[in-house]
Amino acid sequence: MNIQMLTALAISATVIGIAFWIVPTNSEVDGGGLPAPTAVIIDGTQIVDITAKGGYSPRVVVAKAGIPTVVRLATKDTFDCSASVVIPKLSYQKFLQPSGIEEIQITADQATGTLQGLCSMGMYNFKIKFEY
Ligand SMILES: [Cu+2]
Incomplete structure (x- = not known):
């Protein structure tokens, strides 16, 4: 490999690095780079499904x-x-069964802004963004 090839390689690596660095991290993007999923509304009630396991x-x-x-x-x-699970805004705190579904009711008044849930240690979290 000669010096020109090395230089070309270094330049392309830098360009790729800068491209990744410039692309903004969208806060509404899930970990996998997909857009945030949207809640479904059934008979006037909005359903948000979240799985708790390793986060x-x-x-x-x-x-x-x-x-x-x-x-x-x-x-x-x-x-x-x-x-x-802890949801500070709702003063909600519960140790869930290892397997099952826990339904947490949120009133229309409470369904504003960003509702954050956390594991009790604050290590994992999820966010429900209520938008008009
Ligand atoms: Cu934790």
């Missing part, structure tokens, strides 16, 4: 503000701390 997925859900909402937190052989 929460999806990490971000976009929902409509001002609509009564049910957060369905599903566990399936969840033996890590993501089963210990």
